[in-house]
Structures are given as C-alpha cells and as structure tokens.
Amino acid sequence: MGNIRNMLKMILAFVFVGWLFMWIMISTKVYKYNWTPKLAKYFNTTYFGPQGTNLVLLTIPMMFIAVLSCVYLHIQKKETDIERSGSKWKVKGGMGRVMMVMNPLGIVTATDLAFSILFVALLTWALANYLYISYNVKLHNHDNAKIWQAKFRAFGLRAGYVGHICWAFLFFPVTRASTILPLVGLTSESSIKYHIWLGHISNFLFLLHTIVFLIYWAMVGKLIETFEWNKTYVPNLAGVIAMAIGIAIWVTSLPYFRRKKFEIFFYTHHLYGLYIIFYVFHVGDSWFCMILPNIFLFFIDRYLRFLQSTKRSRLVCARLLPSDNLELTFSKIPGLHYNPTSILFIHVPSISKLQWHPFSITSSSNLEEDKLSVVIRRQGTWTQKLYNHISSSSTDSVEVSTEGPYGPTSFDFLRHDSLILVSGGSGIAPFISVIREIIFQSQNPSTKLPDLLLVCSFKHHQDLSLLDLIFPPTGISVSDISKLKLRIEAYVTRDNEQSKTTISDDGNHLKTKWFKPNHQDSPISPVLGTNNFLWLGVVILSSFAMFLILTAIVTRYYIYPIDRNTGSIYNFTYRSLWDMFLGCVCIFIASSGVFLWRKKQNNNAHHDSKKQIQNVVDFQTPTSSPSSWFGGSTERELESVPYQSIVQATNVHFGSKPNLKKILFEAEGSEDVGVMVCGPRKMRHEVARICASGLAKNLHFEAISFNW
Missing domain, CATH: 3.40.50.80 (Nucleotide-binding domain of ferredoxin-NADP reductase (FNR) module)
Incomplete structure (x- = not known):
C-alpha cells in the first residue's frame, strides 16, 4: 500500500502544480491573447458555452484532486500507525516549525509563512499583469472619459479580479470534512485563520473595487449605472447587493463581535448563502467556474453535516x-x-x-x-x-x-x-x-x-x-x-x-x-459509516459528474438554441442561476442517495445498538x-x-x-x-x-x- 500511496501523492502533486500554474498564467498577456482563442476552439463548445475553458482548466483538476485524495486518505487510514505517522511527521517536522509570533497574525509557522508568501506573490503578480494589459496593451474607454479616469476605472476593475482569486481558496479552510487540507497536514480547525485572512483581503479588494466604480461613475455622470441590471452583461446592482451583504458579514466577524456579541456574528455569517448568489449573478457563470471547486466541496460537506445533525444523539x-x-x-x-x-x-x-x-x-x-x-x-x-x-x-x-x-x-x-x-x-x-x-x-x-x-x-x-x-x-x-x-x-x-x-x-x-434513553436517540456514528473517505469520494465524483452531464444537456438543448435561433445572447443572470441550481440539485441527489444507502447498511450491521446503549450505563463513577x-x-x-x-x-x-x-x-x-x-x-x-x-x-x- 505504501507504493500505491506514494504514486497517488505524486499524481496529486503534479495535478495541483498544474492547477496553480494556470492561476499564474491566467492574468498574463500570453494567456489572454495567445492561449484564450486557441483554448476556446476546444473547450467553449455548444455543450458548455463560454464557461467551458474555465471548467476544464480550473474546476475539473481540483475536483479530480478531491476525489483522488479520498482514496489516498483511505489507504493512509488502513496503514499501521508507524507507517502512517512516519511520512506525516517528516513533513510537519520542518513545515510545522514556529517562525515568528506577532500580532495580529499570532503564531506563524513555516507552513503559514510559505503559504502567505506564495499567495501574496500570486496576488501581486496578477494585479501587476492585469494593470499592464489595461495600461499598455488595451485601455477600455467606452465612456469617453479622460485617460487618467479610464486608468482609474481599470484599476478598480482589476482589484475586483484579484479579489476573485481569493474566493478560489476561501471555502477550503471551513470545509470540516475536507479531503484537501489533510494532504498538507492541516485540519479545518487549524486552518480557520486562512479563511479569516482570505476574507479580509477579498472584502478589502471588493470594497476598493466598489468605491472606485462609484467615484468613476460620479465623475463621468453615470452614477445611475450603480442600479443597472443588464440582461446580457454584468449586472451592477447584483454586485452592490453582494457588497452590502459582504460588509455586514465582514464587520460582524471582527474580534469584538466574535468574542463579545457571538450571536450577532453567528447569525450574520449565515448570510453567506445570499452573498454567494448575488456574487455569482455579478461575475457570471464563466468566472463562477474559476471558484467553483471550493464552493462545491463546501456545500457537499455542509449538506452531509445537515444529514448527520438530523439524528438525535444518545x-x-x-x-x-x-x-x-x-x-x-x-x-x-x-x-x-x-x-x-x-x-x-x-x-x-x-x-x-x-x-x-x-x-x-x-x-x-x-x-x-x-x-x-x-x-x-x-x-x-x-x-x-x-x-x-x-x-x-x-x-x-x-x-x-x-x-x-x-x-x-x-x-x-x-x-x-x-x-x-x-x-x-x-x-x-x-x-x-x-x-x-x-x-x-x-x-x-x-x-x-x-x-x-x-x-x-x-x-x-x-x-x-x-x-x-x-x-x-x-x-x-x-x-x-x-x-x-x-x-x-x-x-x-x-x-x-x-x-x-x-x-x-x-x-x-x-x-x-x-x-x-429515548427511542429516537442513536449512537454517534460517521455520517457515511465505515470507510467514510471512500464513500465521500463516491459522493464527490457522482455529484460532479452529474453536474457536468446536466449542464451539458441544458446548455446544448436549451441555452444554445436560444442564442442561435434568436441571434441574441441568453440572459447573463439566468446562466449563473442554472449553474447554481444544477449544482445544488446534484449535491442533494448524490449526497442523499449515498447517505440513505449507507444508513440502511449501518442499521443492518448494528441491529444490536440498543444493547450497546444499555451496556454503556454500566460503568461507575x-x-x-x-x-x-x-x-x-x-x-x-x-x-x-x-x-x-x-x-x-x-x-x-x-x-x-x-x-x-x-x-x-x-x-x-x-x-x-x-x-x-x-x-x-x-x-x-x-x-x-x-x-x-x-x-x-x-x-x-x-x-x-x-x-x-
């Protein structure tokens, strides 16, 4: 099994490096003007439309990693403690070392420092390339504004692009039953700080993006565009609504509210569902596919947690x-x-x-x-x-x-x-x-x-x-x-x-x-029973495969005919709505099916659970x-x-x-x-x-x- 696990580790590392490479290239001139036209010929088909390229290059690789990591973790779990811990501590012995202690970052390990430096470098690289393209290659100026005003608008637009990169990683740390985090020796509890840091950076960039556009529209006399909901292009009003919700979540997540007003923080944070909906309406289905993996995996985890919580624990x-x-x-x-x-x-x-x-x-x-x-x-x-x-x-x-x-x-x-x-x-x-x-x-x-x-x-x-x-x-x-x-x-x-x-x-x-005891009570058990990682892999694979199939069917036999026959562009918002709707339906069907199947098997395997519950009260204190x-x-x-x-x-x-x-x-x-x-x-x-x-x-x- 050790050889199989090492082989899987190499495959996972190779695919992950390739995925990161695409994020590095996506903001460059080479990608925009040389790669994009060629990739569109192969991936922007009648089955997936404009989202095809991002779906193939940025969504499928990470979903492949999520499925394969389930197999990897299952094998790791089956190995002996000595074999299992040997490789883990070889990694953690160096990367888990404390590098510095400073506020507000707190305890910074070698892992934290490496991730932070690489991520900041990625954001800086992306912003620099986006601005280079805007300022030196092609400056969009549809409002007949002054050159400096057009550059000011371009800066705000690109700040939003960079904030979007943060959203590609935002939900990985809060996926409690994550199969991605254990690959680098992390748990959801130890990674919450990454979610907080990403949230601060993305909200700051989105706020900057919003403020720049408000100032720009005020300068060119088009402030009314703030409330525009374009049917064939980016709906500005959806972005404003998302930003308003984002500010509420952002402010109430500050330490004062988390520690002193926890209820306010807790309930406000559950507005993330609305935030995601209006955010996706604003960026569209093509950009949504860039951040889809972490959201898709988070909602699988969230729904499985809901299914587990419907049972009363003894x-x-x-x-x-x-x-x-x-x-x-x-x-x-x-x-x-x-x-x-x-x-x-x-x-x-x-x-x-x-x-x-x-x-x-x-x-x-x-x-x-x-x-x-x-x-x-x-x-x-x-x-x-x-x-x-x-x-x-x-x-x-x-x-x-x-x-x-x-x-x-x-x-x-x-x-x-x-x-x-x-x-x-x-x-x-x-x-x-x-x-x-x-x-x-x-x-x-x-x-x-x-x-x-x-x-x-x-x-x-x-x-x-x-x-x-x-x-x-x-x-x-x-x-x-x-x-x-x-x-x-x-x-x-x-x-x-x-x-x-x-x-x-x-x-x-x-x-x-x-x-x-109550007849509705049951012992605590894994949400998907024994071999939990393998069954989680089945849920991820089946739900995502179903999503691809249904998306292809809807695009080819509903959206594409409208675009071709009427000569117009299918509603920009409806495209995004289809992606979100189909994603939720597929997660619901696959997760519910596997959960109910495993529940039936567990009930048959543990028919004597009542006897086990009775025995547990025999110990004395x-x-x-x-x-x-x-x-x-x-x-x-x-x-x-x-x-x-x-x-x-x-x-x-x-x-x-x-x-x-x-x-x-x-x-x-x-x-x-x-x-x-x-x-x-x-x-x-x-x-x-x-x-x-x-x-x-x-x-x-x-x-x-x-x-x-």
Whole structure:
C-alpha cells in the first residue's frame, strides 16, 4: 500500500502544480491573447458555452484532486500507525516549525509563512499583469472619459479580479470534512485563520473595487449605472447587493463581535448563502467556474453535516464538576474512530434552534469503544443555559444533535521521547484525550511510551477537579497506570494554600446525572459509516459528474438554441442561476442517495445498538473528587487506584503562575521533546516564542486552538 500511496501523492502533486500554474498564467498577456482563442476552439463548445475553458482548466483538476485524495486518505487510514505517522511527521517536522509570533497574525509557522508568501506573490503578480494589459496593451474607454479616469476605472476593475482569486481558496479552510487540507497536514480547525485572512483581503479588494466604480461613475455622470441590471452583461446592482451583504458579514466577524456579541456574528455569517448568489449573478457563470471547486466541496460537506445533525444523539450521562465545568458522555458505535485533539459540534434545540458550538473530545476511541465524552466550561450565555438545564432536577432527558467528530487524520505523539503539555483552564481538555490514548498504547508491551509532563494553570482551587477526567471511569488496570510516566505540575493562580480549607465539603464532590434513553436517540456514528473517505469520494465524483452531464444537456438543448435561433445572447443572470441550481440539485441527489444507502447498511450491521446503549450505563463513577485530596483531606477511596495515582503524580502550586521558560529549558536528556499548548492567547504566544527562540533546539511546538 505504501507504493500505491506514494504514486497517488505524486499524481496529486503534479495535478495541483498544474492547477496553480494556470492561476499564474491566467492574468498574463500570453494567456489572454495567445492561449484564450486557441483554448476556446476546444473547450467553449455548444455543450458548455463560454464557461467551458474555465471548467476544464480550473474546476475539473481540483475536483479530480478531491476525489483522488479520498482514496489516498483511505489507504493512509488502513496503514499501521508507524507507517502512517512516519511520512506525516517528516513533513510537519520542518513545515510545522514556529517562525515568528506577532500580532495580529499570532503564531506563524513555516507552513503559514510559505503559504502567505506564495499567495501574496500570486496576488501581486496578477494585479501587476492585469494593470499592464489595461495600461499598455488595451485601455477600455467606452465612456469617453479622460485617460487618467479610464486608468482609474481599470484599476478598480482589476482589484475586483484579484479579489476573485481569493474566493478560489476561501471555502477550503471551513470545509470540516475536507479531503484537501489533510494532504498538507492541516485540519479545518487549524486552518480557520486562512479563511479569516482570505476574507479580509477579498472584502478589502471588493470594497476598493466598489468605491472606485462609484467615484468613476460620479465623475463621468453615470452614477445611475450603480442600479443597472443588464440582461446580457454584468449586472451592477447584483454586485452592490453582494457588497452590502459582504460588509455586514465582514464587520460582524471582527474580534469584538466574535468574542463579545457571538450571536450577532453567528447569525450574520449565515448570510453567506445570499452573498454567494448575488456574487455569482455579478461575475457570471464563466468566472463562477474559476471558484467553483471550493464552493462545491463546501456545500457537499455542509449538506452531509445537515444529514448527520438530523439524528438525535444518545446522551448517556453528565458529570458536573465542582468547578464551572461539565462533562457530557454520549453513546457511539464501536466503529467510530477519531484521533486525540478532535472536536465535536453540539446543538441543543431547547437552548438555541440554530447555534452549534465545538468542544474538545476527552475520550479515546480506542480505550472507550462505545462512549464519547466532551468537556464544556460554563462561561458564555449558551453554555450557562446548558449547565443550568442539565443540572436542573427536573431534567431527565436532553435532546442533543451532534456533528463530527473532526480532527487530524493522523496524530503521532509517540514519535517524541517526551511530551510537555501546557494548558490553561479548560484548555486541558484535548490533552486528556492524548493521555487516555497513551494509556491505551501502554497495553502494547512493545510500544515505547514518552515521558509526560502536564503543566496546567487554573484560576481557582475548584478547577483542579478537571484532573479527575484524566482517567476514564472504567477500563484502567493497575498495570496500565504503572507504565504511564506521568508528572503533573498544577498551578492555582488566584487562590493561596489557605483558601483550600474554606471550600465546603459539598463543593468537592462529583455529581453524575444519568439520562433516560429515548427511542429516537442513536449512537454517534460517521455520517457515511465505515470507510467514510471512500464513500465521500463516491459522493464527490457522482455529484460532479452529474453536474457536468446536466449542464451539458441544458446548455446544448436549451441555452444554445436560444442564442442561435434568436441571434441574441441568453440572459447573463439566468446562466449563473442554472449553474447554481444544477449544482445544488446534484449535491442533494448524490449526497442523499449515498447517505440513505449507507444508513440502511449501518442499521443492518448494528441491529444490536440498543444493547450497546444499555451496556454503556454500566460503568461507575467515583463519588468524591480528587481535587479535594489536594486540599489535604484524609478521606480516600482506596479502591480508586487510578485517581490515587493522579494525586501521587501531582504537585500543586498555589498563588503563582508557571515559569514556562524554565520548565521548557529544563527538558534535558531528551533528543526530541514535543510541546503542545492549549489555553489563553498570551500563554500560547509565550510558549511559541520560547520554542522559536532556538535556545533549545529539541523543542517541537504545536498549538491547539480555535484561533491564533
């Protein structure tokens, strides 16, 4: 399989380089005046019309990559952990290195820097070539304006062209089940920053494009063209509407709204559908085919997520910790596998009809085959309502829908000689999944386990209860614990050592709440079942092939006869509308068909799921919290050996913050130290700066966060 995977990798790389080459050439004089007439003879046929060239050169190659990458990822998933992780870490070891930490970009890795430099170079190249063609080859001046006014208009037009290039990449980072991002070692969560950067650049260029045209039309006395909707050419009004929607999305996506007014950001961002519609109306079907792949793949992912979310997930129990944290445990099918640091999106209709929120998974799919757990911290409006609803004595069942899990396709922490996990507050959650996975790996006598150092910082003493979650409630033996080389340095920053005596006894007990099963509930399962990547490839291939066939039929037997018989040009807007309509229909048919087929097969394969759900409630949880043990209590549950091991491995520091530089530089004796951090921005940046300083070359940094 290794040879097949290497061959697929070479094919994917070749096609991708060719696709990028077309983006480099498309703005040049050679492409416009030499290549375009020749390509039009072959590709602008009666079956596809003017969009044929862009469809063949810019859409089909990327869709081919998307389908072939599904096969590649399926093979990668089937390989052994050693084979699978070897190639990945060879890439990430260099490209994942921190290069700089600076605001507003935050933590910039070698991958980020390489992508940014190449993309900025592409935009600069495109703008320079477009302006060269406009100013030195052929300056369009249909309004009898002055030369400088015509050049001013050309600059605004070309700024819009360059912004359009950003849209060719805009939706790749937000495709959660992407098959493109894993090829370069990325996940959707780690790539959100690319979406934000592309959004800022494109909106700035589109705003510049709009302002220039408004000023130009005002200068030549044709401001009325702002509201023109041309039937045979670019409808200006559609562009104005798209820009108005874009500004609303842009402004409400700024940090203030995302952090302080999340509901406004969330609901406004869902105007992207209207934005796309009017944007496509404005640019037309030919230009739409230039950006079609990332939009097409995004909507496949979005519809599959919708299909998965229509099922109610079985919520088994909730553990209310003495701090403001909550652990939810769901039932899942044994065949659902995910890697550590994965996330799960949760929707509770009784709290909000539309909002979905991501949370870190703390369980290990290998260690806990039929359960999946997430940690939720009570800190926002939505989480506050959820906490109150679950903790209410009158609540015996909760309707919950889920999407995911989403995470890295491979994750090799066993490569390192030692691991340093740095967390702040609830940022410890993804590291719980890492530790639990290492516990599972410890069951293999031949596996070399890394030394583990968990550096966790909490505000208050009660937050130490998060350490209770390190070991799962069942499935741990004394031999497993003895192999685990775990050391915990816990820092309580706002409480001193005397404050622990003031905590009431009631506050130091875990409260576990069980929920009644509902016949509509079902275990969490992959949206397309087992072999998820292969079936996703089937969806992508079948939907896109159907789109090409239907587009060819509509163009040849409906649009082309109108153009030929009447001697006029078919409505510019209707052409775009046909593309969007057929794309949505094909995605709906293909995705629904494969989803229902796989659902039927899964139901037959898991007919005993009710028995599995019943078995999941058999495990027990401790009645006291180890966080109380740190406070000096003499009461112990002697039979809770895993929890005692946490106490023995933990050193609690009151009233101080961790000296991260000292801790990291003291990691001597290990040739390879993996450093992972999840927590507040200041903490992440501090750890990144230390690792990037070069003073300790054995440190390999990786941040885990939804922002940067």
